[in-house]
Amino acid sequence: MQRRKECVAMLLAGGQGSRLFALTTDVAKPAVAFGAKYRIIDFPLSNCINSGIDTVGVLTQYQPLILNEYIGNGQPWDLDRAFGGVHILSPYQAKTRSSWYEGTANAIYQNMHFMKMYNPEYILVLSGDHIYKMDYAAMLKAHKETGADCTIAAIDVPLSEASRFGILNTNPDGSIYQFEEKPKVPKSTLASMGIYIFTAEKLFKYLEEDDANPNSSKDFGKDVLPAMLSAGEKMFSYLFEGYWKDVGTIASLWQANMDLLGEEPEFDVSDKSWKIHSRNPLAPPECIGETGIVQNSMIALGCEIEGEVKNSVLGSNVVVEKGAVVKDAVVLANSVIKAGATVSYTIIDENVTVGENAIIGVEKDSNAEIVVLGRGICVEKGVKVSSGQKHEKDILE
Amino acid sequence: MAATALGVIFCNIHEENVPELVRRRTIASIPFGGRYRVIDFQLSNMVNSGITTVGLMTNNNYRSLIDHIGSGKDWDLARKDGGIILLPPFSDKHDKLYTTRLEALNSLSGFLGRRSEKYVVLCDGDVLAKFNISEILAAHEKKKADITLVTHCGEIERASEIMLINADENDRVTEVKYTPHVKKGEVGNYYAGVMVLNRQFLLNIVEDSAVHGFTSFETDILIKQLSSLKIYRYDFKGYFASMTSMAAYYKHNMRLLEKSVRDELFGGRDMYTKVRDSAPSKYGAEATVKNSLISDGCEIEGVVENSILFRGVKVAKGAVVRNSIIMQDNVIGAGASLSCVITDKNVVITDRRQLSGCEEIPFFIQKGTML
Numbered sequence: 001m002q003r004r005k006e007c008v009a010m011l012l013a014g015g016q017g018s019r020l021f022a023l024t025t026d027v028a029k030p031a032v033a034f035g036a037k038y039r040i041i042d043f044p045l046s047n048c049i050n051s052g053i054d055t056v057g058v059l060t061q062y063q064p065l066i067l068n069e070y071i072g073n074g075q076p077w078d079l080d081r082a083f084g085g086v087h088i089l090s091p092y093q094a095k096t097r098s099s100w101y102e103g104t105a106n107a108i109y110q111n112m113h114f115m116k117m118y119n120p121e122y123i124l125v126l127s128g129d130h131i132y133k134m135d136y137a138a139m140l141k142a143h144k145e146t147g148a149d150c151t152i153a154a155i156d157v158p159l160s161e162a163s164r165f166g167i168l169n170t171n172p173d174g175s176i177y178q179f180e181e182k183p184k185v186p187k188s189t190l191a192s193m194g195i196y197i198f199t200a201e202k203l204f205k206y207l208e209e210d211d212a213n214p215n216s217s218k219d220f221g222k223d224v225l226p227a228m229l230s231a232g233e234k235m236f237s238y239l240f241e242g243y244w245k246d247v248g249t250i251a252s253l254w255q256a257n258m259d260l261l262g263e264e265p266e267f268d269v270s271d272k273s274w275k276i277h278s279r280n281p282l283a284p285p286e287c288i289g290e291t292g293i294v295q296n297s298m299i300a301l302g303c304e305i306e307g308e309v310k311n312s313v314l315g316s317n318v319v320v321e322k323g324a325v326v327k328d329a330v331v332l333a334n335s336v337i338k339a340g341a342t343v344s345y346t347i348i349d350e351n352v353t354v355g356e357n358a359i360i361g362v363e364k365d366s367n368a369e370i371v372v373l374g375r376g377i378c379v380e381k382g383v384k385v386s387s388g389q390k391h392e393k394d395i396l397e
Numbered sequence: 398m399a400a401t402a403l404g405v406i407f408c409n410i411h412e413e414n415v416p417e418l419v420r421r422r423t424i425a426s427i428p429f430g431g432r433y434r435v436i437d438f439q440l441s442n443m444v445n446s447g448i449t450t451v452g453l454m455t456n457n458n459y460r461s462l463i464d465h466i467g468s469g470k471d472w473d474l475a476r477k478d479g480g481i482i483l484l485p486p487f488s489d490k491h492d493k494l495y496t497t498r499l500e501a502l503n504s505l506s507g508f509l510g511r512r513s514e515k516y517v518v519l520c521d522g523d524v525l526a527k528f529n530i531s532e533i534l535a536a537h538e539k540k541k542a543d544i545t546l547v548t549h550c551g552e553i554e555r556a557s558e559i560m561l562i563n564a565d566e567n568d569r570v571t572e573v574k575y576t577p578h579v580k581k582g583e584v585g586n587y588y589a590g591v592m593v594l595n596r597q598f599l600l601n602i603v604e605d606s607a608v609h610g611f612t613s614f615e616t617d618i619l620i621k622q623l624s625s626l627k628i629y630r631y632d633f634k635g636y637f638a639s640m641t642s643m644a645a646y647y648k649h650n651m652r653l654l655e656k657s658v659r660d661e662l663f664g665g666r667d668m669y670t671k672v673r674d675s676a677p678s679k680y681g682a683e684a685t686v687k688n689s690l691i692s693d694g695c696e697i698e699g700v701v702e703n704s705i706l707f708r709g710v711k712v713a714k715g716a717v718v719r720n721s722i723i724m725q726d727n728v729i730g731a732g733a734s735l736s737c738v739i740t741d742k743n744v745v746i747t748d749r750r751q752l753s754g755c756e757e758i759p760f761f762i763q764k765g766t767m768l
Binding site for chain 2: 262277
């Protein structure tokens, strides 16, 4: 008997995430750090393993080094398997063609042989830029029950925001009769989450047709899904209720971090029944010193805190020296906030040094904008960085 | 390059010093320093010195050790050749369970005989220090020693087995005193729980001892054969601790609150331990945490001062934890107050409960207790 996998997941992780500015200069968006110790891709990968899906292709293209190194052999997610497991799928050269991934559908199309290796019945298509906990097995169950050719996960969004999303217009039984990409006047509030389950044969057929179509932009949302719908394939929406955040912008990334805080957080990563797995830093427990104050915050291992930290999320090995104040901020791994410096309403990338008495950002209020300090930069002592500035290079006195 | 040495860790050694902590575990698997087990220190020393084969000598109560070690992957020791090898004892009607180091080594001869590394590093599983084993091996090689004993000069903590070692200016050992009486506060050079031998030499002395009926490595080999063997010492000058008593366990945990001690034990190297995928720790809006080490997965709403919190500890609002060591997955209820307390794993302290010990005799609460 040929070994097979019922469902293979294809995770689109090639995106640049240009709206994250300096945070994605050197890393692909799915590898952007989140929630003190995680990276965005930990969420879809953990969802996969927690849903019993152990075969995942990760399609990479933009700045893949850190992402590839992070995923490694997939062991942190229990995805190092004898048959299946996680596989990095980068664009490659072939005898007759060689090209970059030209769109989401083309990326999957170019890896048809990978999917076929497992002879799957279903293909789950995911994107690597959302923070959420979701049981894909329940969605697959619904897909089987409706007998759909394609099931699209959807979330109910407020009407006022619906025109920012791809909207699904559905019949009472959940079947989809129309897609509208960012409609000016939305007919429904069901927004596509970019999570699709396809019956494998159908997906393969439509990907081949799409590839042959010179007018196609090779995109799922714009080309493949509308083609399936107009051909009369059965397409259903699957309503997801729970926390889901597209962290594609600085503001949403900051907000998603803040959603982890509080006694009843919007989003809970400590739920033992749905563990979020990650590659863990080798660091000792964090040390809160004699003069340290830490309130309403999340702190990763290896931090050394002698200053004041409030309403903030700190990655591993962050140092906050005496007299420094970090408020409403996200500080990523290995950054140092020197004595007397003030950081407010800011996202600081990895390995940044904020010099003594520097003032970064302004108190968070309705007019304030988030400051971003890019990876590895050095802010000299006493420097003042005003609201909303985004820096990729060292800031001198 | 193949590794030149293999490691052996004695995981059940000196357990009589801390009976409370080893009721259901080996001394090597005692939780220490927030997110570690004692064995992590010796294992990390070995891995950081390029050792890729480590035998774990276990005698009894080793379930927690097996659970901690798993496949060895968290120490990068899940290897095709070597890696972590658990060495439980052989015993049957005719073959009694070993009781001494020499008998233990005798039971190891099969394992040692099959390996090809030139040297063997024998480590006691109750030791906490950052040894540079590569340097110790280099010293052993340079002196062309039969045995190199690592020693440390410091205050001698009274314990069941102590070995005092004197050496000449060339570090050749001139005197070994086994389990002498020591006065409180006495300073001396004592054996620091690590020795290096040539593998073939070790196999020879083990065989020779069996023939002659020797049972004690310390008295029959080190002391009686001191003049005929080339025994050298390697003086270790860094921070050294071992599990000599409950008070010592408490003291050495607490000393991690000093930055210099943390730098000594954790700094400049990778410290490996089992990965648990806990969420980062969360501090509540009214939390007050001072001079404490907090591990991942903790949720703190109350007051924590001068304490070590292991993974997954919850401190409710109004609870006060001072000068205490709180192990994995404890829950400290609202308004409870702890001072100089050591709680083993999975302890629940109910609301408003007040408990205190003192530094010399910390109040110890057994694993899984609800108080």
